[in-house]
Amino acid sequence: MTQDPRDDSKTTIYDVAEHAGVAISTVSRVLNNSRDVSDSTRETVLKAIQKLQFRPNRTAKSLAQRATRTVAVAVPTFTTPFHNELLKGVRSELDGNDLDLLLCDLSWEAPKATLKKFLARGAMDGLLVAGLPVDEEIAGELSTLGAPVVLVGTQWDDMDSFYWDEEPGAEMAVRHLIEQGHTDIAMITTPHDGNRLRNARVKGYRAALEAAGLPFDPDRIAQGETAKHDGFSEESGYEGMQVILDAHPDVTAVFASSDVQAIGAWQAIRHAGKSVPDDIALIGYDDIKISRFIGLSSVAQNMHDVGEEATNVLLQRLRRANAGRTMSKLIRPTLRVRKSTGGEDVPVRD
Template sequence: MATIYQVSELAGVSVATVSRVLNNNAKVSDRTREKVEKAMQELGYRPNSIAQSLASNRTNSVGVLVAEIHGPFFGAMMSGIESEFRALGKHVIFTTGHSNEQREKEGIDFLISRNCDALIVHSEALSDAYLRKLSKGNTPIFLISRHISELADRCISLDNEHGGYIATKALIDQGHRDIAYISGPLFKSDANQRLEGHKRALAEYNIAFDQDLVYYGDFQETGGADGLKYFIDSKQHFTALACGNDEMASGAMKLAREHGFSLPDDLSIIGFDNVFFTSYLYPRLSTINNPVDDMGHMVARMVLKDVYQCKTKSIQRLFTPSYVPRDSLAPYATSSSARKASS
């Protein structure tokens, strides 16, 4: 079995330089790195990860807590994070918290016990106070899809309030004034902020906010179906529907067709997140782009820069959502829209 000394001899560099290459140290030139990597390949050298960890006090692993591992939103997030680390020889350990405070705490304790070099946390149940306290520990903590002012230099977040605003504005721009809203659960900050954006758009156009036209869902397809059924059963008058995410929008679209709605002529619907399936729905779902994949890449780069001292591109901490127009919105028409949506 080849040794690090043989690698250094064949590459014509010091053992220390080989070690820096193995640890992805930014101080090594590209030419030197190529020589060392070529020597390792020729000799079939495989570094001992345990020995590396003891020598560098690094495990080259990053722990990631997410709310769930199913669904397109979290899949995109995790893919962005993992690909960025894998490109630089780091590995990721994922665990889930299921939006439950105790489970999220257990997940974080597990990741810390694995001696991860840093933690990336997507938390929906933990308080700001708990996360601030956690950040004072020995393991660096980085937040994604969450902003805490005291930890701002380690947060990657989306302007959810603006996203909720432009979603409802898109409906208003089509002439709609009676707009129902299916929100995510309000203990989740992003759901709360999106609802606030919805309210701001209504207020800007002098449209009264009607609590009877709000349903609090679960960010899942069933929540969208349940929300639309609630509005129909309670005989609310509405011609358009804004949903707090795309999964709820897809559930609402399915139930609308089952109730004889012609979309978008009888009911305009807009979602939020722009997950991959939105362009395959019928009609194709208009939505708000949430660049969660880019945010995953960005939080990983932040860890690489702050923890591993790697050269990275500039860090963007706040992302701005954008409107993605497709086919599920139509101009308000007093005939079929008002009749069908309230019947």
């Protein structure tokens, strides 16, 4: 008996794409029953799948059979307020659905490698991926799951996605400071130039200044040294504010690229004997829950609502209640003005 030298357990979507002579994204479309594939191409891919005996890497049981009731959420970390808000929305939508929730900590250091290992276990019926930029490689890996996938924070064809346009939100925040009469405005961001959130929010900061006829000074963009959470932390915000206070003592307003950085900056301002907003106006980004209690102005991303809505879409896919084309939703930012930029200190209602 002749044994096929190919080890079926190691057959990947890349093997299928190579055998069929198509892109990985095309195989992904076939696996996800997308309509954006010609009949001839679909037939070619299906023949390659059959010949290579490729099987999506997931358990054979399905939610529809009421055998496995597990959905998974993969996020860079569970400990930041931003992701906590998102997970609360996920949990809220899952309540009453008799589903188990499996969490994957992707980590900031090696998210792609961690996701691959997680997918290899295959013990899930649906997956929500948040905060991970998707490229051709990751899209191919997600397709091997053979289960519904919803993306949060990034966009990709053939996958349901909810994403934010960061630049307009940052521009909105800085424009608000300008409308309050500030002309010397600094920014606190992360030290990582490759971070897409950082770069988009810096662009928004610059666009608002230039639209108002104010000079853009790269020296007024500061960051801390603390690297945890990719620089989005209270410690990093505190350190960045110290840099601003030392180098640019005449600054009257600061835009922090996250609320946690703004909270750290607020403490640094206090320790310098100054007050918010009388000496320095301060605005953050994300609008985490604590911002409402301390009176921090912020740009809201509505993470709780997004978590609920994304989970609802995932559940619909699992129930096959929404078998049409994939959806892609842009979440519009909203400005929340509070006492840190001169707004009213209104009661908090959760």
